[in-house]
Amino acid sequence: MSHEATLHGHELHEHHDTFLTKYVFSQDHKMIAKQFLITGMVWAVLGGLMSVLFRLQLGYPDASFPWLESILGKWAKGGQITPEAYYALVTTHGTVLVFFVLTAGLSGTFANFLIPLQVGARDMASPFMNMLSYWFFLAASVVMLSSMFVETGPFSGGWTAYPPLSALGDASPGSKTGMDLWIIAMALFVVSSLLGGLNYIATILNMRTKGMSMTRLPLTIWALFFTAVLGVLSFPVLLSGLILLIFDRNFGTSFYLSDIFVNGVGALSNEGGSAILYQHLFWFLGHPEVYIILLPAMGMVSEIMSINSRKPIFGYMAMLGSLFAIAALAFLVWAHHMFVTGLNPFLGSIFVLLTLLIAVPSAIKVFNWLTTLWRGNIRFTPAMLFAIGFVSLFISGGLTGIWLGNAALDIHLHDTYFVIAHFHIVMGVASMFGMFAGVYHWFPKMYGRYLNNSLGYIHFWVTMAGAYLIFWPMHYEGLAGMPRRYFDFSIWESFKQFAELNRFISTVSMIVFAVQILFLINFFYSIFKGRKVTTTNPWEANTLEWTTPINPGHGNWPGEIPEVHRWAYDYGKDGKDFIPQDVPVGADESSH
């Protein structure tokens, strides 16, 4: 039985799809992508709201907001967020944004949506596993969400969940049931990521259409490929770490615990465990995770920049090589998160070297993006603006990475607001920009309608200015030694100078959050009422997804899958503005 026949069967049956099979238990990669996107957006709103709440505390440490108590109850006694609630908020904000939004929401959405469409496949290699991947993600989401409603609150020891705070149930209120649920949610998340990742890899390697050689793949696909490989090889180490943590919490083992002294309890009976071991296991995932978040954004930015500059991407092979270099180095730099743990200074110096090496492929990529823009016929669509914004943030945040990657400087900067500023700019906000760019760019393919451009421009400029206004001042606070994760700075003489600055940051963060609501309105309004797409190729792009009908059904192409004859970047070639990948190469023409 050929695949072709199966899929024609699918199309015939499409009209009989019930609501459940079409929207809930769908095995169509496009629908699964939308499920990931919407779930990710729900988490982004929740995670963003949490940041607004703890910024409220940091900006107005002495004020009382009675309305807070009416929403949060005992977590905001007397209208002020309690320290426990504050720590729960920052922890959940971190976990949710890193894993649920920027991992599942970003690569879950765009790997699912773009891989089959851009490589020329009817669907993922295993649509069923793909569906399972989403359902495991949703299960993880439900468990994580439920941890916020247990009596002792969600886990509150930081998103890295370092022991002993995470290993000892009595360490803090959040270390009780909240932590158990956190571990379960993360374990489910690892399964989801594994199922998704295997599928992405197999689809990219095996399901490409005729003529689509590896070096004709759009850079989005290459980026998503390396993302999937990183995820498949790094998440299992987190899983091992979490399994050992479960045993420490519930079965009296001492993997991470030793005979430390606990106030009011005395020395623990544990013996010989190492809390640093957990940090190694965690950061072996944690650092590749940064690139799991960043690479999909890089891929989409490359694609969107080339299309909207009407120029081929500059240095395709260099882009590919630097993606590979970043992915390989991602596994070799984890201990730069641990310079102050008592790491052997010699070992530290090796991690410094390897960390600073990442600057090379990163610089190549930045150079190539800028040269792609150079003398291009630029179309400033909202997607393009977000792509340019991504590059700006990546440069700004990347430069501070050189400071932090240096062990000697890191001793001063470690665990300060400098770190917060660095990683929010380079990976948090930048990847968010990549995600926005992707949504603005592929929205017409997802829903057959356009997002509103004017709202898009407002969204971009406020978010762009806001991102810098929020995080730029944090560099100064960090250089002055202001530590992260503190509930209240007002009692320290040395940090009183920052009270006004903190209030400013908090105000801007609320404005930026409000603008994201504007984006949500734009998104949901446009799904139903947006301007309709009237042509199959609205951006005049070369990649295969624009050869499908405006609203492609399950199976993507009604007839044969198009054959590919050239790479994805024939823009402005031979006097032609663009030549799609499925156009045969003329006799007098050469192509990649």
Add this chain to the structure above:
Amino acid sequence: MSNVTTASSEAKWWGGGKSPFDVEYGKVMMWYFLMSDAFTFGAFLISYGTVRFSTNGWPDPNKVFKSFPFAPEGVNAPLVFVSIMTFILIVSSVTMVLAVHAGKMMDKKGVVRNMIWTIIGGIAFLSCQAWEWNHLHHEGAWWGVNPFMNADGTASSTNFTNFFFTITGFHGFHVFSGVVINIIMLIMTLMNKFEERGHYLMIEKAGLYWHFVDLVWVFVFTCFYLL
């Protein structure tokens, strides 16, 4: 169920389908899954190494693993039982190879016979492990409790039993899932599923998993019984 068009004569360019490794997607997935799982076990064993080398002393495996089922109490048969366990598991890998080979020859009978032997081997290994765990538990060993002395006669930390039960347990769980997979494969073979498809690729993929689980045991065995 090859879901691809055959490569055209235009061999220079990618013809769609099974390249670059000329394997179907399920096998690609299995290999990547095994790499992923190798990292899971790798993380466990590296954790074991880290803790072991920062711990003063470690029990002598020859003194811990010296019992044998049905033998009189106090018998001194160091590592004999675990050697038999290991032998059983390795033999089950051999029968798995024979099953895969029979599958390639489209020899249904051979597949069935060798899959049955593989399943028996897996169950035998699990039974041995169950006996060993039970025996150690009776001697007072469990997560958080270590009745054994260090090789130099000093009191031993619980790290030995903690890691032993966690890692061999995790491996045993893998063997268990392997047996379940193999039983499913056997049933599918008996139902002529693979004859209908015209190939026994599923047996090959199950085989990859089974060999991987055996390979992991070699490392687990080395870490806990030999070193």
